[in-house]
Amino acid sequence: MLRIILRPGCCSSAWFLASVLAGSTAFSVAAHALPVANSSGNQFEAGTQYPFDTAHYGPYDIGQFEHLQEQIRWQQENGSHTAALESIDKALQLLRIDGGPENQAQLPLLEKRLDSLQALGRLADIDKQYQAILHLYRRWFGAEDVRTATLLGRMAEWQMEVFYQELLTPFEEASGVANSDQQRQLAFDMLKQSQVNLIDAIKTHLTAGNWPSPELQQLEEHLLESYYLFAWRQVLETDPDPSLSNRTPRRGSVYKRVNMDSNEFIQAFNQGLLVLERLLTYQQQTPDRNPADEAKVLVALADWHLLFGHNKEAMSIYREASKSMTTEPGEKAWELDPVQPVVIPTFTHYVEQPFSTDFEEGSDYIDVSFSVTRYGRARNIEISRFSDQLDDEVPKRLLSWLKRSQFRPRFVGNEIDESEMRLRYYCQ
Helix, strand or coil: CCCCCCCCCCCCCCCHHHHCCCCCCCCCCCCCECCCCCCCCCCCCCCCCCCCCCCCCCCCCHHHHHHHHHHHHHHHHCCCHHHHHHHHHHHHHHHHHHHCCCCHHHHHHHHHHHHHHHHHCEHHHHHHHHHHHHHHHHHHCCCCCHHHHHHHHHHHHHHHHHHHHHHHHHHHCCCCCCCCHHHHHHHHHHHHHHHHHHHHHHHHHHHCCCCCCHHHHHHHHHHHHHHHHHHCHHHHCCCCCCCCCCCCCCCCCHHHHCCCCCHHHHHHHHHHHHHHHHHHHHHHHCCCCCHHHHHHHHHHHHHHHHHCCCHHHHHHHHHHHHHHHCCCCCCCCCCCCCCCCCEECCCCCCCCCCEECCCCCCCCEEEEEEEECCCCCEEEEEEEEECCCCCCHHHHHHHHHHHHCEECCCEECCEECCCCEEEEEEEC
16 A cells, blocks of 8 residues: 655645645735736727717616626727726616615626736736625635635636746847746746645535535646645746747756755655555545556556656656556556646646647647656667657657657556657647
8 A cells, every 4th residue: 555755844634624724814916917909908999989878867776787897898898998997987886775785786796806907917917806805705605605716716816827927038039038037926826726725625615515526626636736836836937948938958966956855846746646645645535446447546646746756766666657557468548648748737727738639730849859767867868760850859859859858758567668769849
């Protein structure tokens, strides 16, 4: 039976529900506007006006509400989001006068307000709007309602998207100039707030008894991703991992540029183990449980150990997973012996790998051969040919990407497979 060992620096959990961290301190996001093509939000032709006249209504006449809704729709469709916000605020005022400040009828308007704020890239205002909606959800449905948990999950996903945008955008510029200290801090502040909301959402689902469920599993995977990103913060702030950026990576092993003995690194590893422990429990508690799904969580657990340098433990768990995936000697476990070698981590949701073996019509290609070692490193890499129109620098980038990437080891049955693979990679 698998025994999950917690590294020094984290207390153990007797029961998986207790492993969800209790309580977190919220923070205020500093005002920060994302770059937009037209900050005014007025993108339709000059002189164009909303075609319906509402001037004959009094300032608090609820009768104009339907006209305001049509006006908002028209303004948003025409890209006039600043004007739409003014109309939305007026409509909200009417609803609150008519039905009280916590009138549930205002929810569709609050969602439209979010749409316009996101179109304008007003980051601080989006955060405030989410917090206002969350307050209302807790008043309407209660803090332990699954609908509140769903909103918390939405907030967390948006915050993680902002993290990636703020952290990676400067590295995609031709100059390669690193982002400012303020921008890096903003990115990780947003990631921290995402983590807080994910934990609250998971606690809410568990308290409500809404498990196992696909939504809960997705929240856990996002939380695992956040722990991984915080563990590698020291590297990501200066040179994002090639799986997170198209920038040519610097020389040197990623492991040489992070303190793997730091409390932060050890804590992130242990917190990730708790997430995987819960995911394993969900599979074991699922009616009509599928052993293959349970084995996939074991593979993810082995990946986690390998990513943090615990190679012996990783190999032991991979073998256990391989046994549970195969029933005949020599049978292949598709998760551990795929056609395309798997780059780990597999739980980064908002970025794409720069190269893929999946065929895309019209994509440039590079033919390459290499093997994957037992600890997931590419060796004996040879590029044999590539598209005639491809710039010579692109194959060099593939070479750097393969050298820096962490692959999942390949298994046939219980044995490591380090044989050579010949693959055609396509540029994404």
